[in-house]
Amino acid sequence: MIRDLQLNAGLFTAGIIAIFLACLLGSTSLSIADVFGGLTATGADEHSVIIWQIRLPRAFAAFITGAALAMSGAALQGLLRNPLAEPGVLGVSAMSVLAATLVLYFGLATASSLILPAAAIFGALLATVLLGFAALRTGSVVTLILIGVGISSFSGALMSLLLNFAPNPFSLADMVNWTLGSVANRSLTDLAYSLPFIIAGLSLLLASARGLSALTLGEEAAAGLGLNLMHQRILVIVGAGLATGGSIAIAGAIGFVGIITPHVMRPLVGHDPGRILLPSALAGGVLLVSADILIRILPTYAELKLGVVAALIGAPAFVWIAIQKRSGGLS
Amino acid sequence: MTQLTADSISLNAGQTELFAKVNLSLSPGKLTCLIGPNGAGKSSLLTCLAGLKKPATGTVLLNGQSLTGMTSSERAKQLSYLPQNRQLSWPVSVEDAVALGRFAYGGTPARLSEADRSAVDEALDICELNELRSRATDTLSGGELSRVHFARAFAGKTPLLIADEPLTALDPKHQIRIMRLIQRFTENGGTALVVLHDIALAAQFADVLLWMRFGRLVDEGSPAKTLTEQNMSRVFDVSARIEDGRLISIADD
Numbered sequence: 082m083i084r085d086l087q088l089n090a091g092l093f094t095a096g097i098i099a100i101f102l103a104c105l106l107g108s109t110s111l112s113i114a115d116v117f118g119g120l121t122a123t124g125a126d127e128h129s130v131i132i133w134q135i136r137l138p139r140a141f142a143a144f145i146t147g148a149a150l151a152m153s154g155a156a157l158q159g160l161l162r163n164p165l166a167e168p169g170v171l172g173v174s175a176m177s178v179l180a181a182t183l184v185l186y187f188g189l190a191t192a193s194s195l196i197l198p199a200a201a202i203f204g205a206l207l208a209t210v211l212l213g214f215a216a217l218r219t220g221s222v223v224t225l226i227l228i229g230v231g232i233s234s235f236s237g238a239l240m241s242l243l244l245n246f247a248p249n250p251f252s253l254a255d256m257v258n259w260t261l262g263s264v265a266n267r268s269l270t271d272l273a274y275s276l277p278f279i280i281a282g283l284s285l286l287l288a289s290a291r292g293l294s295a296l297t298l299g300e301e302a303a304a305g306l307g308l309n310l311m312h313q314r315i316l317v318i319v320g321a322g323l324a325t326g327g328s329i330a331i332a333g334a335i336g337f338v339g340i341i342t343p344h345v346m347r348p349l350v351g352h353d354p355g356r357i358l359l360p361s362a363l364a365g366g367v368l369l370v371s372a373d374i375l376i377r378i379l380p381t382y383a384e385l386k387l388g389v390v391a392a393l394i395g396a397p398a399f400v401w402i403a404i405q406k407r408s409g410g411l412s
Numbered sequence: 413m414t415q416l417t418a419d420s421i422s423l424n425a426g427q428t429e430l431f432a433k434v435n436l437s438l439s440p441g442k443l444t445c446l447i448g449p450n451g452a453g454k455s456s457l458l459t460c461l462a463g464l465k466k467p468a469t470g471t472v473l474l475n476g477q478s479l480t481g482m483t484s485s486e487r488a489k490q491l492s493y494l495p496q497n498r499q500l501s502w503p504v505s506v507e508d509a510v511a512l513g514r515f516a517y518g519g520t521p522a523r524l525s526e527a528d529r530s531a532v533d534e535a536l537d538i539c540e541l542n543e544l545r546s547r548a549t550d551t552l553s554g555g556e557l558s559r560v561h562f563a564r565a566f567a568g569k570t571p572l573l574i575a576d577e578p579l580t581a582l583d584p585k586h587q588i589r590i591m592r593l594i595q596r597f598t599e600n601g602g603t604a605l606v607v608l609h610d611i612a613l614a615a616q617f618a619d620v621l622l623w624m625r626f627g628r629l630v631d632e633g634s635p636a637k638t639l640t641e642q643n644m645s646r647v648f649d650v651s652a653r654i655e656d657g658r659l660i661s662i663a664d665d
Contacts, residue, residue, distance in 0.1 A: 085522060162501035291520050295512055297502050298564070301495040304464050306568075307488030307516040352502040352548075356522045 085356055088349055092363035096144060099370040103140035104132050106378055134268070141272055142264035142331050143373040143387065144366035147338050149279045149328035151365020152358050153321040154339020155346070156286045159293035159354030160317040163222045164344060165403060168325040169336035171225075172232030173208040177329040179236040179243075180204025182256050186243050198275045202326030208232050209322035213314055262333040262388020264373055275327040282323030287358060289316040294355035335388045337395020338365050344402050414440055414475055414490060414571035414603055416461065421470035422627075423456055430456040431627035434470075438605055440571070443598045445614040446607045448624035449648055454607045455496065455576055457624070461605065462493035462574050474572075488516035492565035494575040498557060503550035509560050510535055513567030535567035539593060555586035562593050573597060573604045579613070591617045611648075612659045615639045623647045 104116045109131055111119070118124020119132035154167040168174045181201040184190050190197045215228045240260060247253035292313040295303040304310050328335075342365040343357055350356040369387065372394075376385045415437070422432035431453035438444055446454050459465045461472055463479040472479040474490055492513070500509060508521035511532050519528035536542050539559040544552070549560060558578060565573055573594070579587045587610065595617055598604050608614040614621060615635040623631040623638060625647045631638050636657045644652035644662070653660040 291515070294520050294522075295515050297500055297504055297509070298512060299495065299497050299499065299501065301459075301464065301497060302493070303515075304484070305462055305488065305491075305493035305495065306512060307485040309484055347502075351508055351521070352504045353508055353521050354502060355520055 085350060085360075088360050089363060092360055092367060095367045096363055096370070099367050099374070100137075100140045100144060103143070103370055103374050104136045106374055107131075107136060108377070138267050138269045138272060139264050139373065140370050141269070142267040143369040145272065145276065145279060146264060146328040146332040146335060147342075147365035147367070147369030148362040149283065149324040149365075150335060150338040151342035151368070152283055152286050152362040153324045154365075155343035155354070155357050155361040156289060156293065156317045157321050157339070158343055159296060159357070160289075160314065161216070161222050161225060162296060162299075163226065164347075165226065165340065165399070166222075166229075167337070167339035168205070168321060169334070169339060170233070170399075171208070171212055171229030172234075172236060173205050173212075173229075173321065173325050174329060174334045174336065175233040175236035175240075176208035177201045177204035177326050178260055178334045179240055180207070181329060181333075182240060182243055182259055185256055185259065186247075186252070194270070194274050198278060198327060198330035201330035202278055202323060205326030205329065206319065206322035208236075209318040209325075213318045216314065258386075259333045260388075261386040262335040262391065263386045264332045264369075265384065267331060272331060275330045278323045278330075279327035282320045282325075282327060283362065285316050285320030286324065289313060289320065290355035290358050292316070292355075293358075294353055297354060333388060335369070335391045337391055337399060338368060340402065341395055341398050342368060344398075416472070416474050416479075416491075416572060416603065416605075418461060418467075418472045419470050421457075421460055421467035421472060423453075423460055423465065423468050425456075429627055431624075434629055436622065436629065436632070438572070438603050439620075440603050441598055441601050442603060442619040443594060443617060444603075444605045444620040444622060445618035446605060446622045446624060447609070447611060447614050447647075452624045453627040454624055458493070458574055458576050458605070458607060462491060463487045464493070485516040488568065488570075490570055491572040491574065492568050492570045494561055494565055494573075494578055496576045496580070498561055500549050500557075503548040505545070506541055506547050506549060506552070506560055506563075507532065507536070507545040509549055510541070510563045510567050513564040516568065531567050531569055535563040538566055538596070539563040554581050555583065555589070558582060558586070558590055559593070562590065566597070571602055573602060573606075575604070575606045577607050577609060579608060579610060587613060611639070611644075611652075611662075615657070615659060 105111060115124055115128045119128035122129050150168060157166040158164055180203055181197055184197055184200040216225055219225060244253060244256060292308050295306050295308045300310060343361045346357050346360045346364055350360060372390055373387055376387060376390060417437040418434055421434050423430045434457060448454050460467045466480045511521040511524055514528040517528060519525060536545055539562055541559055541563055578590055591613060594604050594606060618635055621635050621638050622629055623643055630647060631643055639654060639657060641652055641654050644650055650662050650664055652662045
C-alpha cells in the first residue's frame with residue numbers, strides 16, 4: 082500500500098536524521114561540516130574518532146536495540162492478540178539479563194566476545210519457549226501474561242541473589258549497570274557480534290507478518306484460513322527470542338519500547354498486526370536514538386541510563402494503555 | 413462437484429466421547445442444518461469436518477481426498493469455516509477483515525492481487541457492505557459484524573461453507589438476512605453446513621436437517637420428513653406441536 086510505503090520512508094528518514102543528530106550533539110561541540118568530515122574521514126582526525134568510535138556506535142546501538150525490541154513487542158502482541166504483550170512484560174528481557182549477568186558473574190565473558198550475546202540470547206529463547214509451551218496449554222492470554230510476570234519476578238529474584246553474592250563492589254557495579262540498560266561505550270565490534278542474531282530474529286518476525294494478520298480473526302478462524310498455528314508460534318517465539326536476546330546483549334534491559342512503539346504505530350497501519358512490524362521497528366529505533374541524545378545533553382550530575390529513562394516514561398504509559406484498551410484481545 | 417463425506421468418524425477429549433460413528437455426506441447446492449441440544453457434540457463435529465481436528469477414527473473425504481492429508485492452504489481454498497467466536501482482536505477496517513479471506517491465495521490486507529481485490533469487492537457487494545468498507549470493525553453492530561464474517565468466507569470463493577451458530581445474538585431480521593445469504597450461496601451451487609439453534613428457521617431454510625444427540629446423528633432428511641414431534645422429543649427433550657411441517661409451539665416435558 083502506498084500509505085505504508087510513505088510511512089516507512091518517513092520513519093526511515095527520521096532514523097537517518099536522528100542518527101545524524103546523535104553524531105552532531107554532545108559534550109564536544111561539532112559543526113555539521115565537522116560531522117560530514119568525520120563521517121567521510123576527510124576532516125580532522127579527532128572528529129573521525131569522536132564520530133566513528135563514540136557517537137556513531139552508540140547511535141547504532143540505540144537504533145538496533147529499539148528496532149529489535151519494538152518489532153518483537155509488535156509481533157508478540159499480534160501472536161497473543163493483546164496490546165500489553167512485550168518482551169519486558171513477558172519476562173523475556175529479565176531472563177535474558179539474568180543469563181548475561183551469570184556469565185559476567187562467573188567471569189566467562191572474557192573468554193570470547195561471543196559468550197555474552199550467546200548467553201543473553203539463550204536466556205531470551207528459554208523464556209520464549211517456556212511461554213510457547215504455556216500458550217499451548219492455556220487458551221487464556223491473561224494467564225499467559227501472568228506466567229510472564231512470574232518468569233520476570235523469578236529472574237529478578239535470582240538477579241538479586243547474584244547481586245547479593247557479588248564478590249566485590251566492582252563486579253556489583255558491573256552487574257547493576259547491566260540491569261539498568263545503556264548504550265554508552267559500545268564499539269562497532271560489540272554490535273557486530275549481536276547483529277547477525279538480531280537480523281535473523283527480525284527476518285523470522287517479518288516472515289510471520291501474514292499469519293499475524295490472519296490471527297486478527299482468532300486462532301480457530303485463522304487455522305481455517307489455512308494458517309499453520311504451530312509454525313506461526315515457532316516463527317514468532319524464536320524470532321522474538323533472537324531479536325530480544327541480541328538487543329539485550331548490546332544494551333542490557335530496556336523496557337517498554339516494545340509496548341509504546343506499536344501502540345503509537347497501530348492506528349497508522351489500520352490496526353493490522355502484520356503491517357505494523359516494519360514501522361514499529363523503525364519508530365522504535367528513532368525513539369531510542371532520540372532518548373539517548375536527550376540523556377547525553379541533559380546536564381545531570383551522573384549520566385542517566387537509557388533503561389532508567391525508558392522505564393520512567395514507559396511504565397506510566399503502560400498503565401495508560403491498559404486503561405485505554407479498546408474491545409478485543411483480552412480473553 | 414465438491415463433495416464432503418464423513419465415514420464413521422469419532423472424536424474424544426481425554427476419556428470423554430465427543431461424538432462417534434458419524435456418517436454423513438454433504439451434497440452440492442444443498443443447505444444442510446445441523447441441529448441438536450447444547451453439548452450434543454455439534455461444534456466438535458464441525459471442527460473435524462472443517463479439517464481443523466483429525467478424527468480419532470474414520471475419515472473425512474473432500475472430493476475423494478483425505479481432508480487431514482491435504483495442506484492447509486489446499487484445504488482452505490475448498491472450504492471456509494466460520495467458528496462461533498466472532499470477536500476480532502484488533503479494530504481493523506471492514507475491507508481488511510474481508511481481505512483476510514484471501515489468505516490461502518497469498519493475499520494479505522496489505523497486498524492483494526487483481527484476483528484478490530475483485531473477490532473482496534464481490535464479497536462486500538453480496539453482503540451489502542460497500543458503504544461500510546472503510547469503517548472500523550469495532551464500531552459495527554452485531555448484525556453488520558456477522559455479515560463481515562460471511563463476506564470474509566465468500567471472499568475465499570470456496571465451494572464449501574461450514575458455519576457454527578452464525579445467528580447467535582442476532583435480531584430476527586438479521587437472522588433472516590444471514591440465512592438468505594447462505595441460501596443464495598447454495599443456490600449458486602455451493603455446499604453449506606450450518607449449526608442452528610432456531611428450529612423454525614432451520615426448517616424454513618434447510619434442504620436437509622441433521623439431528624444430533626449425545627454425540628450421534630439420530631436422523632437426517634428433509635424438514636418435511638424429519639421435523640416431527642417424535643424427533644423434537646427424543647433429540648431436544650421437549651414436547652412440540654407441529655402442524656403442516658411447521659413448528660407451532662414448544663413446551664418442556
